[in-house]
Amino acid sequence: xxxxxxxxxxxxxxxxxxxxxxxxxxxxxxxxxxxxxxxxxxxxxxxxxxxxxxxxxxxxxxxxxxxxxxxxxxxxxxxxxxxxxxxxxxxxxxxxxxxxxxxxxxxxxxxxxxxxxxxxxxxxxxxxxxxxxxxxxxxxxxxxxxxxxxxxxxxxxxxxxxxxxxxxxxxxxxxxxxxxxxxxxxxxxxxxxxxxxxxxxxxxxxxxxxxxxxxxxxxxxxxxxxxxxxxxxxxxxxxxxx
Amino acid sequence: xxxxxxxxxxxxxxxxxxxxxxxxxxxxxxxxxxxxxxxxxxxxxxxxxxxxxxxxxxxxxxxxxxxxxxxxxxxxxxxxxxxxxxxxxxxxxxxxxxxxxxxxxxxxxxxxxxxxxxxxxxxxxxxxxxxxxxxxxxxxxxxxxxxxxxxxxxxxxxxxxxxxxxxxxxxxxxxxxxxxxxxxxxxxxxxxxxxxxxxxxxxxxxxxxxxxxxxxxxxxxxxxxxxxxxxxxxxxxxxxxxxxxxxxxxxxxxxxxxxxxxxxxxxxxxxxx
Numbered sequence: 001x002x003x004x005x006x007x008x009x010x011x012x013x014x015x016x017x018x019x020x021x022x023x024x025x026x027x028x029x030x031x032x033x034x035x036x037x038x039x040x041x042x043x044x045x046x047x048x049x050x051x052x053x054x055x056x057x058x059x060x061x062x063x064x065x066x067x068x069x070x071x072x073x074x075x076x077x078x079x080x081x082x083x084x085x086x087x088x089x090x091x092x093x094x095x096x097x098x099x100x101x102x103x104x105x106x107x108x109x110x111x112x113x114x115x116x117x118x119x120x121x122x123x124x125x126x127x128x129x130x131x132x133x134x135x136x137x138x139x140x141x142x143x144x145x146x147x148x149x150x151x152x153x154x155x156x157x158x159x160x161x162x163x164x165x166x167x168x169x170x171x172x173x174x175x176x177x178x179x180x181x182x183x184x185x186x187x188x189x190x191x192x193x194x195x196x197x198x199x200x201x202x203x204x205x206x207x208x209x210x211x212x213x214x215x216x217x218x219x220x221x222x223x224x225x226x227x228x229x230x231x232x233x234x235x236x237x238x239x240x241x242x
Numbered sequence: 243x244x245x246x247x248x249x250x251x252x253x254x255x256x257x258x259x260x261x262x263x264x265x266x267x268x269x270x271x272x273x274x275x276x277x278x279x280x281x282x283x284x285x286x287x288x289x290x291x292x293x294x295x296x297x298x299x300x301x302x303x304x305x306x307x308x309x310x311x312x313x314x315x316x317x318x319x320x321x322x323x324x325x326x327x328x329x330x331x332x333x334x335x336x337x338x339x340x341x342x343x344x345x346x347x348x349x350x351x352x353x354x355x356x357x358x359x360x361x362x363x364x365x366x367x368x369x370x371x372x373x374x375x376x377x378x379x380x381x382x383x384x385x386x387x388x389x390x391x392x393x394x395x396x397x398x399x400x401x402x403x404x405x406x407x408x409x410x411x412x413x414x415x416x417x418x419x420x421x422x423x424x425x426x427x428x429x430x431x432x433x434x435x436x437x438x439x440x441x442x443x444x445x446x447x448x449x450x451x452x453x454x455x456x457x458x459x460x461x462x463x464x465x466x467x468x469x470x471x472x473x474x475x476x477x478x479x480x481x482x483x484x485x486x487x488x489x490x491x492x493x494x495x496x497x498x499x500x501x502x503x504x505x506x507x508x509x510x511x512x513x514x515x
Contacts, residue, residue, distance in 0.1 A: 058330065066335025066484075082336040083291055083321060165293070165321030165331070168303065180322050182434060183296030185457025 006196060008085065009154060009173040016092035016153040017100075021146060024100030029130075031101075032108045042105075049098035056095055057162025064090070064163065087164035088156075088171050095159050096152040103145025107138035143212045147205060154201060174200075288490040289317045291337055293328040295344030295477065297433075297453065301510045302342075305503055309494065316490055332357055332482055339485040340494065342366065342477060345405050349478040358480040359488065366498060367477035368513035370452040371409045374461040376443045383447055383464045386471075390419035394426070398439040398448030401429035405475075406436065410449040412472040437461070451475065453511040477512070 031041055048056050064071045064081040074081060081087045111134055119129040135142075157175040164171040166180060174197045181190035294302050299322050306318045321328075321338075329348040332338050333355070341358060343349045346365075352358045375383055381393055389397055400407025407429065414420040430436035433450050440448035441460040455463050479498065481491040497503060504514045 054327075061331060061334045061336070065331075066337070068334065071335065080337055082331070082334075083319070083338075161323055162327060162331070165291075165319075165336070166296075166323055167291075167319045167321045170319055171321075180296060180299050183322065184299035185434070185437075185454060186300065187458075 004169045005172055005174045005177040005193065006200070008088070008171070009175070009197070010200070012085070012088045012092050012156070012160075012173055013150055013154040015089045016096055016156075017146065017150045019089075019093045020097045020100040020149045020153070024097060024145065024149070025104050025142070028101050028104035028108055031105060045101055046098045048094050049102075053095055053156065053158025054162060057091060057159035060087075060091060060094065060159060060163045082163060083165040083167060083171065085164070085171055088160050088173060091159035091163045092153040092156040095156055096149045099148040099152055100145045103141050103148065104138070107141025107145075108134070110141070111137050139215050140212060143208065143215065147208045147212070150204060150208075151201060154204070155197070287315055287317055288487050289319060290339045290487055290491055290494060291319045291321060292340040292342065292494070293321050293323070293331065293336075293338045294340075294342040295325050295328070296322045297344055297451075298322070298342060298477070301506055301512070305498065305506055308502065308506075309497055313493075316494070318494070335484065337484075338482045339487050339491045340479065341482055342479045344477055346476050346478055347405075349480060352480075357483050359483050359485075360480075362479075362481040362492060362495060364479055364495070364499070365476045365515050366479040367507055368515050369475040369477070369511070370513065371406070371413060371449060371467040371472055371475065372452050372455050372463045373447055373449055373465040373467075374437070374440050374455050375447045375464050376440055377460050377462055378443070379446065379462070381446060385465050386413055386467060387417050387419060388464075389414075389447060390417075390422045394446045396445045397423055397427045398430055398436045398445035399423070399427045400433055400436055400449070401431065404430065404432055406433040406450060409467075409472045409475060413449070413467045416471040451511075456511040476515075 027045065031038065031045070034041060061082065062068050064074070064087065066072065066075055066082075071081070081090060115133055115137065116129055119133045124132070155175055156173070157179065160171070160173065161176055161179070166172055166176045168177075168180075172180065174193050178190050178193045178197070181187075181193060292302070299320075302320050302322075306320060309316070309318060323331075325343045325345055325348040328338075328341060328343070329351060332341060332352055341349070341352065349358065349363065353360060353363065373383065373386055373389065375381065381388075383389065383394070388394070399410045402408070402411075411420060414423045428439065428445060430439065430448075433454050436445075436448045437450050437454050437458065439445040440450075441458055447464065452463070452466065455461055479495055481488055481495065485491050499514075507514050
């Protein structure tokens with residue numbers, strides 16, 4: 001119970017990062033393809049980052065509250081998001097999503113299209129091109145997006161307290177625990193949580209940086225155009241290596 | 243290449259697991275309390291969501307533990323926040339059962355919309371407005387009027403929109419020195435900020451609630467404002483009208499007015515009404 005905020009924070013951050021990762025990549029890929037309305041869609045998708053988190057939380061509460069549209073539908077299925085861990089995950093996801101989406105979009109747009117054409121020339125399927133050509137090439141950008149997303153989700157406060165409340169043992173993450181400790185005048189407890197959250201954040205960033213540095217090396221090594229398909233098995237059958 | 247594949251495998255594994263977790267959470271979250279304790283489930287556990295002002299965190303946590311010992315069939319979920327945010331949550335239909343506000347204003351707003359059960363509303367606690375000085379202060383202040391003197395260079399008070407700031411203004415207006423005070427006041431975002439300015443010695447003195455002053459040993463209470471100098475500081479409680487657990491909620495409110503609870507509140511500096 002005493003250390004539940006650590007578990008809850010990590011659970012929320014991991015879940016939110018995973019959802020943001022999948023959605024962010026998928027949506028970024030679609031947006032890059034858009035011709036018209038690109039800036040409008042982009043603006044809407046980035047909105048949660050620009051708005052104060054409390055406002056995002058308020059909108060989420062409007063949506064998921066019993067009076068809200070989604071909340072009404074969920075209530076019919078006897079599911080409630082407000083004051084639950086699911087609410088905390090949703091809040092953290094919405095707030096951290098733009099970071100993943102933006103990074104992925106930037107990486108996709110900067111990717112050398114010639115490599116995609118090269119892939120098509122040798123008859124690779126679009127799916128294969130995405131996973132074997134685009135993704136490895138965009139790795140550094142995507143990883144930095146992942147780091148930002150995780151960091152944002154771990155520290156989320158404003159939207160979370162609005163949607164998920166601040167219930168010890170149930171929705172009280174570390175950020176909320178710090179707020180509670182300060183609000184009730186418990187300095188020592190606040191300092192303790194601050195120290196723990198810093199330690200966890202530093203450790204995560206450190207590990208991710210090591211990982212990023214390693215992949216950057218491998219991307220560089222594979223940068224010479226032909227070498228992207230150095231894995232023979234990835235080539236369609238019957239293609240000879242020139 | 244092998245490294246890469248292992249990395250990819252790891253990432254996808256983490257993804258799948260966490261997504262599964264997330265899905266489970268969403269499915270289970272509204273019945274979380276009950277399946278944690280299968281035994282309690284058979285005894286029909288009631289879950290009460292108690293929305294309370296953040297300043298009551300410690301006392302309510304303590305009282306919650308006490309209550310749990312005698313009421314095994316009730317699971318209390320305290321959610322702490324600013325009274326205004328809690329009001330919004332209730333207005334938007336959050337599944338709340340009890341609301342304890344740090345001001346009458348928020349409770350009045352909910353009462354107006356019939357969102358609280360009117361007959362359950364009660365002023366639970368009161369608080370005193372006190373003048374605090376840093377522990378090592380050499381100014382020798384003993385009353386609110388002393389603050390107007392020139393030896394006091396900076397006063398920490400709550401801003402106009404902060405409840406404690408409104409009470410502060412009323413007190414100084416009562417003594418007819420508000421204009422002088424205003425000129426040297428630094429306005430805090432909330433009562434905690436006011437308190438930390440005094441704690442650090444950045445302000446010569448400040449005006450906070452008694453309960454806040456008691457949480458730190460870095461300040462001394464120089465004076466308490468007399469009751470007729472300001473509107474009473476009240477903490478009203480009520481059962482939320484939409485609550486499905488009206489009886490259990492009422493029972494908990496009764497407990498908050500018991501002699502046992504009174505002792506805990508008074509220890510923290512509240513006045514029990």
